[in-house]
Amino acid sequence: MKQVMMITAVALLIAAPAYADLAQDEAMKALASKSGCNTCHGIEAAKPGPDGLAPIGPAWVDVAGQYAGKPGASEFLTRIVLEGSNPYSSHWKGKVSGLAMPPNAVAITEADARALVHWILALKK
Numbered sequence: 001m002k003q004v005m006m007i008t009a010v011a012l013l014i015a016a017p018a019y020a021d022l023a024q025d026e027a028m029k030a031l032a033s034k035s036g037c038n039t040c041h042g043i044e045a046a047k048p049g050p051d052g053l054a055p056i057g058p059a060w061v062d063v064a065g066q067y068a069g070k071p072g073a074s075e076f077l078t079r080i081v082l083e084g085s086n087p088y089s090s091h092w093k094g095k096v097s098g099l100a101m102p103p104n105a106v107a108i109t110e111a112d113a114r115a116l117v118h119w120i121l122a123l124k125k
Protein backbone atom coordinates (compact mmCIF):
# COMPACT_ATOMS: atom_id res chain seq x y z
CA MET A 1 0.00 0.00 0.00
CA LYS A 2 2.78 2.36 0.97
CA GLN A 3 4.46 1.63 -2.33
CA VAL A 4 1.27 2.39 -4.30
CA MET A 5 1.00 5.73 -2.55
CA MET A 6 4.63 6.46 -3.35
CA ILE A 7 4.07 5.68 -7.02
CA THR A 8 0.95 7.87 -7.10
CA ALA A 9 2.83 10.73 -5.46
CA VAL A 10 5.68 10.44 -7.94
CA ALA A 11 3.26 10.28 -10.88
CA LEU A 12 1.51 13.41 -9.64
CA LEU A 13 4.82 15.21 -9.31
CA ILE A 14 5.73 14.32 -12.88
CA ALA A 15 2.32 15.32 -14.22
CA ALA A 16 2.08 18.65 -12.37
CA PRO A 17 4.19 20.75 -14.77
CA ALA A 18 2.13 19.51 -17.73
CA TYR A 19 -1.08 20.67 -16.03
CA ALA A 20 0.53 24.02 -15.24
CA ASP A 21 1.47 24.42 -18.92
CA LEU A 22 -2.05 23.59 -20.04
CA ALA A 23 -3.58 26.13 -17.67
CA GLN A 24 -1.04 28.70 -18.86
CA ASP A 25 -1.87 27.92 -22.54
CA GLU A 26 -5.58 28.39 -21.90
CA ALA A 27 -5.03 31.65 -19.99
CA MET A 28 -2.80 33.08 -22.75
CA LYS A 29 -5.19 32.03 -25.54
CA ALA A 30 -8.05 33.70 -23.67
CA LEU A 31 -5.97 36.85 -23.20
CA ALA A 32 -5.06 36.94 -26.91
CA SER A 33 -8.69 36.50 -27.87
CA LYS A 34 -9.95 39.14 -25.41
CA SER A 35 -7.29 41.59 -26.66
CA GLY A 36 -8.21 41.14 -30.34
CA CYS A 37 -4.86 39.63 -31.40
CA ASN A 38 -6.63 36.70 -33.09
CA THR A 39 -8.15 38.99 -35.69
CA CYS A 40 -4.75 39.12 -37.36
CA HIS A 41 -2.67 36.32 -35.82
CA GLY A 42 -2.91 32.56 -35.62
CA ILE A 43 -0.81 30.54 -33.23
CA GLU A 44 0.10 27.82 -35.72
CA ALA A 45 1.22 28.66 -39.25
CA ALA A 46 -1.86 28.35 -41.46
CA LYS A 47 -1.97 27.48 -45.12
CA PRO A 48 -2.95 30.38 -47.39
CA GLY A 49 -6.72 30.67 -47.82
CA PRO A 50 -8.61 30.02 -51.09
CA ASP A 51 -7.71 33.54 -52.25
CA GLY A 52 -4.01 32.67 -51.86
CA LEU A 53 -3.41 35.63 -49.56
CA ALA A 54 -0.90 35.30 -46.74
CA PRO A 55 -2.32 35.79 -43.22
CA ILE A 56 -2.56 39.40 -42.00
CA GLY A 57 0.05 38.97 -39.27
CA PRO A 58 2.75 36.34 -38.70
CA ALA A 59 1.80 33.07 -36.96
CA TRP A 60 3.12 33.13 -33.42
CA VAL A 61 5.13 29.92 -33.86
CA ASP A 62 6.98 31.77 -36.64
CA VAL A 63 7.55 34.76 -34.34
CA ALA A 64 9.05 32.34 -31.81
CA GLY A 65 11.24 30.81 -34.52
CA GLN A 66 12.48 34.26 -35.50
CA TYR A 67 13.20 35.72 -32.06
CA ALA A 68 13.40 33.01 -29.38
CA GLY A 69 16.73 33.04 -27.57
CA LYS A 70 17.75 36.45 -28.95
CA PRO A 71 18.83 38.86 -26.20
CA GLY A 72 16.25 41.55 -25.49
CA ALA A 73 13.62 39.95 -27.76
CA SER A 74 10.97 39.93 -25.05
CA GLU A 75 11.29 43.67 -24.30
CA PHE A 76 11.64 44.56 -28.01
CA LEU A 77 8.46 42.70 -28.99
CA THR A 78 6.48 43.96 -25.99
CA ARG A 79 7.19 47.53 -27.15
CA ILE A 80 6.10 46.72 -30.71
CA VAL A 81 2.89 45.08 -29.47
CA LEU A 82 2.04 48.15 -27.36
CA GLU A 83 3.18 50.87 -29.77
CA GLY A 84 2.61 49.18 -33.14
CA SER A 85 5.08 48.42 -35.91
CA ASN A 86 6.62 50.74 -38.46
CA PRO A 87 5.07 50.25 -41.93
CA TYR A 88 8.25 51.60 -43.52
CA SER A 89 10.46 48.94 -41.96
CA SER A 90 8.28 45.85 -41.86
CA HIS A 91 9.84 42.81 -40.21
CA TRP A 92 7.58 40.40 -42.10
CA LYS A 93 7.54 41.99 -45.55
CA GLY A 94 6.33 39.59 -48.23
CA LYS A 95 5.42 36.95 -45.64
CA VAL A 96 2.21 38.53 -44.35
CA SER A 97 -0.51 40.57 -46.05
CA GLY A 98 -0.78 43.21 -43.29
CA LEU A 99 1.48 46.23 -43.80
CA ALA A 100 1.92 47.01 -40.12
CA MET A 101 0.51 46.25 -36.71
CA PRO A 102 -1.49 49.05 -35.11
CA PRO A 103 -0.68 49.98 -31.49
CA ASN A 104 -2.43 47.63 -29.07
CA ALA A 105 -1.95 49.65 -25.87
CA VAL A 106 -5.68 50.48 -25.90
CA ALA A 107 -6.55 46.78 -25.87
CA ILE A 108 -3.97 45.25 -23.53
CA THR A 109 -2.02 46.35 -20.45
CA GLU A 110 1.77 46.39 -20.50
CA ALA A 111 1.96 43.54 -17.96
CA ASP A 112 -0.43 41.39 -20.03
CA ALA A 113 1.44 42.20 -23.26
CA ARG A 114 4.70 41.18 -21.59
CA ALA A 115 3.18 37.88 -20.35
CA LEU A 116 1.75 37.14 -23.80
CA VAL A 117 5.04 37.88 -25.57
CA HIS A 118 6.88 35.70 -23.06
CA TRP A 119 4.47 32.85 -23.84
CA ILE A 120 4.71 33.44 -27.62
CA LEU A 121 8.51 33.23 -27.47
CA ALA A 122 8.30 29.80 -25.81
CA LEU A 123 5.99 28.31 -28.49
CA LYS A 124 7.36 25.34 -30.41
CA LYS A 125 6.51 24.36 -33.97
Ligand code: HEC
Binds near residue numbers: 032057086089090108
Ligand atom coordinates in the same frame (compact mmCIF):
# COMPACT_ATOMS: atom_id res chain seq x y z
C1 HEC B 1 -4.86 44.60 -37.12
C2 HEC B 1 -4.03 43.42 -37.17
C3 HEC B 1 -3.19 43.04 -35.96
C4 HEC B 1 -3.59 42.94 -34.63
C5 HEC B 1 -4.97 43.21 -34.03
C6 HEC B 1 -2.43 42.47 -33.90
N1 HEC B 1 -1.36 42.31 -34.75
FE1 HEC B 1 0.51 41.67 -34.22
N2 HEC B 1 1.14 42.00 -36.13
C7 HEC B 1 0.35 42.39 -37.21
C8 HEC B 1 1.17 42.55 -38.39
C9 HEC B 1 0.70 42.97 -39.78
C10 HEC B 1 2.49 42.21 -37.99
C11 HEC B 1 3.76 42.24 -38.85
C12 HEC B 1 4.50 43.55 -38.65
C13 HEC B 1 5.76 43.66 -39.49
O1 HEC B 1 5.78 43.16 -40.62
O2 HEC B 1 6.76 44.27 -39.00
C14 HEC B 1 2.43 41.87 -36.58
C15 HEC B 1 3.52 41.49 -35.82
C16 HEC B 1 3.47 41.01 -34.51
C17 HEC B 1 4.60 40.50 -33.77
C18 HEC B 1 6.03 40.40 -34.31
C19 HEC B 1 6.65 41.81 -34.35
C20 HEC B 1 7.92 41.93 -35.16
O3 HEC B 1 8.41 43.06 -35.28
O4 HEC B 1 8.44 40.93 -35.67
C21 HEC B 1 4.13 40.15 -32.53
C22 HEC B 1 4.92 39.55 -31.37
C23 HEC B 1 2.71 40.45 -32.50
N3 HEC B 1 2.34 40.98 -33.72
C24 HEC B 1 1.89 40.23 -31.41
C25 HEC B 1 0.58 40.72 -31.33
C26 HEC B 1 -0.22 40.70 -30.11
C27 HEC B 1 0.23 40.13 -28.78
C28 HEC B 1 -1.44 41.25 -30.42
C29 HEC B 1 -2.63 41.50 -29.51
C30 HEC B 1 -2.40 42.30 -28.33
C31 HEC B 1 -1.38 41.62 -31.84
N4 HEC B 1 -0.16 41.28 -32.33
C32 HEC B 1 -2.43 42.22 -32.53
C33 HEC B 1 -1.01 42.63 -37.16
C34 HEC B 1 -1.78 42.66 -36.01
